[in-house]
Amino acid sequence: MFKSTINYKLIFLDILDKKYPEKKKxxxxxxxKETLSILDIIELNKRIFGFFDEETNAFNQSHRAYNRASILQILDYQKHNKMNNSELARHFKLSRHTVAKWKKKYLV
Structure with a gap:
């Protein structure tokens, strides 16, 4: 069976080459890194594009999708940084309810 994956590394390299060469370093x-995690992708977005207005942030957030590995990585980030659900939700621009649902589903 053919598994399709998005090569985010190549996408970001193209963006940096064509539009933001000054941000390559x-x-x-x-x-x-060999492979990029969801946290790496979020960090690259911040470094390249900076912060957006509230409307753009809301639109971008509503179109994010997280797989099981990404969710577990975010929950591990919470544990490692000793954050509560509200702090984690603010950090990743999620709802507290989403974080609680993930914890109930994946950490039980």
Missing amino acids: ECASILR
Whole structure:
């Protein structure tokens, strides 16, 4: 069976080459990784594009999708940084209810 995956590394390299060559050094440490995690992708977005207005943030957030590995990585980030659900939700721009649902589903 053919498994389709998105090559985010190549996408970000193309964006940096064509539009933001001055930000290549800032992103180099992340782009040297063999594979990019969801946290790496979020960090690259911040470094390259900066912060957006509230309307753009709301639109982008509503179109994010997380797989099981990404969810577990986010929950591990919470544990490692000793965050409560509200702090984690604010950090990743999620709802507290989403975080609680993930914990109930994946950490039981």
